[in-house]
Structures are given as structure tokens and as C-alpha cells.
Amino acid sequence: MKRMALRLVVPVLLLVGWQLLASGSAQAPRPSTVVEAAIAMLRDGDLLAGLATSLGRVFAGFAIAACVAIPLGIAMGSMPTVERNLDPLVETFRPIAALAILPLVILWLGSGSGAAIAIVAYAAFFPILINTISGVKRIEPSLMRAALTMGLKPLTRMRVVLLPAALPSILVGMRIGLGIAWTAIIAAELAVGAKSGSSGGIGQMMFVFYAYSIDLNGMVVCMIAVGIVAFALDRALRWALAITVPWSRL
Amino acid sequence: MSAVSLTGAKAAGSTRFGGALVYLRTMALFVLAWYVGSLFVPSKLLLPSPLAVAAALRDTALNGELFGNALISLARLLASLLAAAAIAVPLGLLMGRSRLWNDLLELPVEMLRPIAGIAWIPLALYLFGIGHRLPLFIMFYTAFFPLLVGTAAGAAAVDKRLIAAARTMGLSGPTIMRRVIVPAALPAILVSARLAVAASWTAVVAAELVGAPNGLGYAIEYYRSMLSTPTVMAFIVTIGVLGFLTDKGLRQLSKVLTPWAQTGAAR
Amino acid sequence: MSAPKIRLDSVSKSFGGSVVAVDKLSLDIRDGEFLAIVGPSGCGKTTVLNMLAGLEPATSGTMALNGKPIEGPGAERGVMFQDYALFPWRTVRGNVEFGLVYGPAGNGLSPAERTERVERTIEMVGLKGSQDKYPHQLSGGMRQRVALARLMASEPEILLMDEPLAALDAQTRVILQDELLRIWGQDRPASERRTVVFITHAIDEAVFLADRVAVLSSHPGRLKQIVDIDLPRPRGDATRRSGDFARLCQSIWELIREEAYRATMN
Numbered sequence: 058m059k060r061m062a063l064r065l066v067v068p069v070l071l072l073v074g075w076q077l078l079a080s081g082s083a084q085a086p087r088p089s090t091v092v093e094a095a096i097a098m099l100r101d102g103d104l105l106a107g108l109a110t111s112l113g114r115v116f117a118g119f120a121i122a123a124c125v126a127i128p129l130g131i132a133m134g135s136m137p138t139v140e141r142n143l144d145p146l147v148e149t150f151r152p153i154a155a156l157a158i159l160p161l162v163i164l165w166l167g168s169g170s171g172a173a174i175a176i177v178a179y180a181a182f183f184p185i186l187i188n189t190i191s192g193v194k195r196i197e198p199s200l201m202r203a204a205l206t207m208g209l210k211p212l213t214r215m216r217v218v219l220l221p222a223a224l225p226s227i228l229v230g231m232r233i234g235l236g237i238a239w240t241a242i243i244a245a246e247l248a249v250g251a252k253s254g255s256s257g258g259i260g261q262m263m264f265v266f267y268a269y270s271i272d273l274n275g276m277v278v279c280m281i282a283v284g285i286v287a288f289a290l291d292r293a294l295r296w297a298l299a300i301t302v303p304w305s306r307l
Numbered sequence: 308m309s310a311v312s313l314t315g316a317k318a319a320g321s322t323r324f325g326g327a328l329v330y331l332r333t334m335a336l337f338v339l340a341w342y343v344g345s346l347f348v349p350s351k352l353l354l355p356s357p358l359a360v361a362a363a364l365r366d367t368a369l370n371g372e373l374f375g376n377a378l379i380s381l382a383r384l385l386a387s388l389l390a391a392a393a394i395a396v397p398l399g400l401l402m403g404r405s406r407l408w409n410d411l412l413e414l415p416v417e418m419l420r421p422i423a424g425i426a427w428i429p430l431a432l433y434l435f436g437i438g439h440r441l442p443l444f445i446m447f448y449t450a451f452f453p454l455l456v457g458t459a460a461g462a463a464a465v466d467k468r469l470i471a472a473a474r475t476m477g478l479s480g481p482t483i484m485r486r487v488i489v490p491a492a493l494p495a496i497l498v499s500a501r502l503a504v505a506a507s508w509t510a511v512v513a514a515e516l517v518g519a520p521n522g523l524g525y526a527i528e529y530y531r532s533m534l535s536t537p538t539v540m541a542f543i544v545t546i547g548v549l550g551f552l553t554d555k556g557l558r559q560l561s562k563v564l565t566p567w568a569q570t571g572a573a574r
Numbered sequence: 575m576s577a578p579k580i581r582l583d584s585v586s587k588s589f590g591g592s593v594v595a596v597d598k599l600s601l602d603i604r605d606g607e608f609l610a611i612v613g614p615s616g617c618g619k620t621t622v623l624n625m626l627a628g629l630e631p632a633t634s635g636t637m638a639l640n641g642k643p644i645e646g647p648g649a650e651r652g653v654m655f656q657d658y659a660l661f662p663w664r665t666v667r668g669n670v671e672f673g674l675v676y677g678p679a680g681n682g683l684s685p686a687e688r689t690e691r692v693e694r695t696i697e698m699v700g701l702k703g704s705q706d707k708y709p710h711q712l713s714g715g716m717r718q719r720v721a722l723a724r725l726m727a728s729e730p731e732i733l734l735m736d737e738p739l740a741a742l743d744a745q746t747r748v749i750l751q752d753e754l755l756r757i758w759g760q761d762r763p764a765s766e767r768r769t770v771v772f773i774t775h776a777i778d779e780a781v782f783l784a785d786r787v788a789v790l791s792s793h794p795g796r797l798k799q800i801v802d803i804d805l806p807r808p809r810g811d812a813t814r815r816s817g818d819f820a821r822l823c824q825s826i827w828e829l830i831r832e833e834a835y836r837a838t839m840n
């Protein structure tokens with residue numbers, strides 16, 4: 058009980074501080090006005106529509122990234138020649154922030170969903186790839202040996218030993234990748250919205266609130282929604298990790 | 308595949324020199340493919356040849372634009388990282404070691420952390436306008452949470468026996484913090500610093516793209532609007548190189564500061 | 575005596591050029607024999623077993639199985655690893671049935687026969703009731719019994735076992751020694767027995783189980799002597815109490831005492 062109260066001290070102080078700070082200006086958002094805006098935005102469906110657009114892009118880009126990164130990571134992790142020869146490309150492109158290639162992507166794919174999905178795929182690709190590689194490389198060698206002595210064919214070995222052994226690491230990569238993807242979509246929509254009008258999505262909504270309607274309450278509602286979705290995505294993958302790999306205590 | 312798993316060790320022999328050769332070979336093939344591809348794409352706007360990008364790199368390097376913008380972005384990165392560390396590390400140590408502080412801060416941290424720094428950009432635009440303060444704020448915010456959470460986790464995970472041992476030797480609380488907990492948590496702090504820097508690089512580009520009058524992100528966006536794709540690519544290359552070098556620098560720092568810790572993990 | 579099942583001809587193995595783990599080992603392993611290998615820690619026992627399993631090539635010398643060179647692993651040679659090598663994502667049952675489900679060992683078995691064999695093997699090693707546990711939920715001794723059951727379930731022609739009973743308590747160990755002899759076929763004529771290569775630290779265990787005991791010396795690992803164990807079969811508790819048994823244990827101990835002291839002292 059006392060702990061509960063203690064945990065609420067800082068959030069309450071923050072809210073009070075916010076309210077006090079904002080009371081100087083008529084335009085500044087306050088906790089009360091933000092709640093009102095949230096209710097209005099939920100009621101007319103704008104918020105959910107924007108979130109749905111962004112989430113759809115995230116899932117599409119994420120799926121593309123996973124479909125390429127996991128097989129590639131398995132190949133790189135299990136075959137040293139492949140790794141040696143492809144590693145330079147990975148190490149060269151990994152430090153290039155997803156947002157940096159946005160202008161190029163817009164040039165190639167326009168400023169619609171295609172560009173946003175490409176950015177997400179690029180952003181999620183590297184965490185998944187790198188964790189898949191390291192998961193495959195860190196497999197206990199004696200497990201592969203055991204499978205060999207029982208006469209398993211290479212494909213069976215990959216399916217029943219390599220894949221499950223690397224799965225925890227792959228899922229960790231997917232969790233990190235999904236978090237990064239969500240950040241990237243906000244940034245991409247924000248930047249696209251900033252420069253070339255309509256693209257939809259929660260990020261662009263925020264920009265519209267800033268640039269056109271100057272609705273700070275709506276902006277804060279969007280920020281909170283972004284946080285809630287990020288939190289929910291992370292929890293969902295943690296949960297997936299816990300149920301698909303009951304043997305591991307990650 | 309079986310060859311690796313049989314010996315259990317990676318085909319080690321690859322020397323530094325051999326590694327560099329493989330690197331050059333792969334990248335040469337990549338650039339060649341790019342070059343050939345650019346011959347088949349009629350529009351130089353869509354896919355300029357690597358030669359054009361190299362020329363753009365040379366030109367921007369010679370007229371100082373490249374280093375100027377890179378320096379600005381780097382300075383912002385460094386300033387915001389240092390500021391974030393100065394607050395996040397002490398707070399993280401407190402959270403990791405004191406139940407009171409943890410109870411006080413955990414909830415607000417968990418509430419704010421999921422809101423990506425990038426999502427603050429519109430609000431920051433409104434508050435600060437276009438200028439230095441916007442990217443600094445966004446990067447500070449982005450670097451802050453990985454550092455805080457990483458430090459707290461590192462401090463909380465310090466082996467209890469080490470602290471007990473220090474107690475039995477009669478060390479005072481602050482001495483234990485300085486001589487036992489900080490060094491024991493240092494590897495975790497450095498790993499979180501690497502994560503913070505990686506996240507900040509993404510944030511700096513986004514922040515400068517939207518709301519700064521200079522810096523690498525700004526330059527990319529500026530040259531895109533000028534339809535000078537080679538220069539855009541030249542700046543992208545620069546971002547990649549700097550991102551690589553900062554991470555390498557931090558890894559080197561970790562090696563120097565914590566020679567006892569095994570490196571690897573959390574790339 | 576017929577041609578040997580396995581023939582090692584001056585087999586050497588070195589790691590990274592400098593460490594000589596096994597030095598010019600020549601050894602014939604007969605069809606249907608129970609061969610025990612004893613020797614001080616680090617003398618190269620596991621290395622020999624890995625080479626027999628086809629998991630590591632010899633640096634020099636030749637190894638042949640049924641007259642054909644050993645070039646890689648094969649399902650006819652089942653291995654029980656010193657570190658168990660259990661699949662952490664599979665339950666006890668999942669581990670035991672592994673070779674039957676995914677390897678050639680289960681070919682020709684109906685699902686019902688397979689299930690029956692898996693359950694029987696689990697019961698034999700005393701793990702009934704733990705079928706659905708994961709390896710990390712088991713004690714060290716229980717894990718070892720899972721590894722043993724996994725090897726037994728596949729019923730390979732040749733069993734290569736690396737200290738299979740080392741982590742067990744004394745009672746369980748005695749029971750499983752008897753069980754092992756039964757599976758090997760000590761009640762059947764010699765022609766129907768499997769071939770077993772059994773690594774152990776315990777001299778009494780080697781003497782009780784084996785037809786012959788190969789004593790290795792260390793640094794580099796060499797064959798010191800092969801001791802014939804001519805205790806009558808079937809063996810049982812009476813064997814353990816006999817004077818011949820004690821005398822054989824004593825003589826092998828004499829052989830390796832010096833080595834063991836040397837290995838322990840430095």
C-alpha cells in the first residue's frame with residue numbers, strides 16, 4: 058500500500074507540474090484538455106485509423122524483413138564462407154540509420170505506403186539478422202554432434218536442431234526489430250508528412266497537428282498512443298517468447 | 308555446415324589482413340554491381356553511378372560542407388550523450404541499488420520510455436522551433452532511457468557476495484558504491500552507451516531532417532530537394548562511416564575501461 | 575577369432591599442432607565385445623571416442639569399421655556424450671525418442687511400437703513420471719539417465735559411451751550396470767551381442783562390465799596395456815563379491831596408480 062503510494066508520487070508530481078506550467082498559456086495542452094481531445098479523437102475514429110495505417114505498414118515491413126533476415130542469418134551463421142563474404146555488406150549498411158536512406162527511398166518508391174514499408178523493413182532487418190546469426194553460431198556444438206551420430210539428414214538437422222536451438226535468439230532479434238520498426242515508421246511518416254503532404258498514419262497526423270491545425274492536444278494524444286502501442290508490441294513479443302520457448306528462462 | 312559444428316570452432320585462421328581482403332573483394336563486387344546497374348537505369352536521378360557519388364564526396368569534402376555538417380552532427384551527438392549520461396548514470400545507480408528510488412522512478416520511466424524520442428519532434432518543433440535545441444533535446448531524450456535502464460539493471464545485478472565481502476572489510480557505503488558497484492556495473496553501462504549512441508544516430512538524422520538548419524540530416528534533405536542524388540548518397544555514406552566509427556570507438560573504450568569483461572553480445 | 579569389428583592402427587590426434595592428445599594408438603575391438611577404457615583425466619579417452627564416432631578425424635593413422643575406413647558419423651554407432659548433449663527444448667520423452675523419430679533408427683517401427691519402446695526405456699532408467707520435464711528441471715544424475723535412455727532407445731549396433739554412469743549415486747549405478755549388461759546381451763550367445771566401448775574412471779565398474787579393459791596412460795595418451803577380464807558370465811552381485819574380481823581391480827589399479835598420482839599432483 059505504502060509502496061503503491063510511493064510509486065505514484067512522481068507521476069502525480071509530473072502531472073501537477075505540467076498543469077501548472079501550462080496554465081500560463083491558453084493554447085498549451087493540459088492533462089484535462091488532452092483527455093478531452095483523446096475522447097474526441099477516439100470517438101470520430103481518426104486516432105484508431107491512423108494507428109491502423111501505421112501498424113499495417115509496420116507489420117508488412119517487419120514480415121518482409123523477417124522473411125529475408127532469418128533464412129539469410131541461418132545461412133550466414135552455419136556456413137563460415139557465406140558469413141565471411143557477406144559480413145562486409147552487413148557491417149557497411151548496418152550503421153546507416155534507416156532514416157538516412159529515407160530521401161532515397163522516397164525518390165525510388167514515392168511518398169506513399171511503399172516507401173514507409175521499405176524503411177520499416179530496412180530498420181527491422183539488421184537486428185533480426187544479427188541475432189539470428191549469433192543464435193546459430195552459439196549453438197552448443199555437442200547438440201549438432203548428437204544429431205549427427207543419430208544419423209539425421211542435413212535438412213532434418215536444420216529443422217529439428219538448428220532452428221529450435223537458435224529460436225530464442227531469433228525471437229529476441231524480432232522483439233528488438235519490431236521496436237525499432239515502430240520508431241522508424243513514426244519518423245518516416247513524420248518526415249514524409251513534413252515534406253510532401255499526405256501519407257496517412259499516426260506520424261503524419263502528428264505533423265499535421267503541428268503544421269496545419271496547431272492542435273497541441275491532439276499531438277500529445279498521438280504521442281501517448283505511440284507509447285502505448287510500443288509498450289503493447291514489446292509485451293506481445295515477450296509473451297510470444299515465453300510461450301514458444303518454455304525450455305529457456307530468458 | 309557440418310564442418311563448423313564438428314570442430315565447434317569457427318575457421319579461425321582468418322588474419323586481419325585476410326579479413327581486409329575479403330572486405331575489399333565483397334565491396335568491390337558490390338560497387339561493380341551498382342555500377343552496372345546504374346548503366347541500365349536511364350535516370351541519373353534515380354540511381355547515379357558510384358563514380359558520381361565519389362565525385363560528390365570529393366566535392367563536398369573539398370568545399371568543407373561534408374566535414375562542417377558532420378562536425379555539427381557529431382558535436383550534437385556528443386553533447387547530448389554526455390548530458391544524458393551525466394543524469395542517467397547516477398539515477399540508474401540509485402535505482403539499481405535503492406528500493407526507494409526504484410519505487411519512485413520506475414513507473415514514470417516505464418511510462419515515458421515507450422514514447423520514442425522521434426515522436427517528440429512535433430512538440431519540440433513547437434516548443435523550440437528550428438535550430439540547435441530541437442535535435443539536442445531529441446537526442447538527449449533518445450539516449451537517456453537506454454542509459455538509465457541499462458545502468459539500473461547493471462547495478463541491480465552486482466553480485467551480492469562482492470558487496471558482502473566489501474562490508475566485511477569495513478568499507479563505507481559511498482566507498483562501496485565507488486569501488487565495488489560502479490566497476491561491477493561498468494560493462495553494463497558501456498553496453499547501454501553503445502545502444503544509446505546507435506539510437507541517437509537514428510534520432511539525429513530524423514531531427515535534423517525535419518527541424519534543424521544544418522547537420523547531416525539537414526544536408527541529406529536539402530540535396531534531395533535540389534534533386535542531387537549523388538550528394539544525398541555521399542552524405543548517407545558519411546553517416547554510415549561515422550556510425551561505424553563511433554561504435555568502434557565505444558567498443559575500444561569498453562576494452563580499455565573494462566579489460567576483464569568479455570565483449571561481444573548486444574551489437 | 576574373426577576379423578575385428580573396429581580396427582585402430584597407430585592412430586594419433588593432436589590439437590593445434592602442439593597438444594598431442596592420442597599417440598599411435600593401435601587397438602582391435604572385436605564384434606560383440608564389451609571394451610572398457612580407463613585412464614587418468616585428460617589422457618585422451620573422449621578424443622578416442624569422438625574419433626570412433628566419426629566426429630573428429632585422426633591426425634594420422636587409420637580407423638576402420640567392418641573393414642571400411644571411418645569417415646564420419648553413422649547411426650549404427652550410437653554415442654552417449656560426457657556432457658549429455660540433451661536438447662534443452664525437448665522434454666525427457668522428446669529427447670529419448672529423438673533418434674527414433676528423426677533418424678534411421680525408427681525406420682520400420684510403427685508409431686505404437688516406437689511409443690512402447692520409448693516408454694519402456696524411460697522406465698528402465700527410472701525416469702517414469704518425469705517424461706514431460708525439460709532438461710533444466712532435472713538433476714545432474716537424472717540428465718545422465720536421459721542421455722543413457724536416448725542412446726538405448728535407438729538400439730545401435732555399437733554403443734560408444736563416455737562415462738555414462740559417472741553422475742549417479744551408488745545404488746542406481748549398480749542397477750544400471752546390471753541393466754546395461756542385459757541390454758548388451760550377456761545372457762545371449764556372443765554372436766548376438768552388441769559391441770560396446772565404455773569409458774569410465776571407476777576401475778571396479780570397468781572390471782565388472784568388460785571383457786577387456788584398455789588402460790591408457792597420459793601425456794601423450796598411449797595404450798599402456800590391455801587386461802583380459804575372464805570372469806564368468808552372466809555376472810551379477812556374486813561377481814562383485816568374488817576374489818577374482820578384487821584381484822583384477824587391484825592389478826589394474828597398480829597399472830595406473832603411478833599415472834594417477836602424477837596427473838593429480840601436477
Ligand SMILES: Nc1ncnc2c1ncn2[C@@H]1O[C@H](COP(=O)(O)OP(=O)(O)OP(=O)(O)O)[C@@H](O)[C@H]1O
Pocket residue numbers: 589590593594595614615616617618619620621622656
Ligand atoms: N578441442 C580441443 N582442443 C585442444 N585440446 C583439446 C581439445 N579436446 C581435448 N583436448 C586436449 O586433449 C587431451 C585429452 O582430452 P580428452 O577430453 O580426450 O581427455 P579425457 O581422457 O576424456 O579426460 P576426462 O577423463 O577428464 O574426460 C587433453 O589434454 C585436452 O586438453
Ligand SMILES: [Mg+2]
Pocket residue numbers: 619620621656736
Ligand atoms: Mg572425457
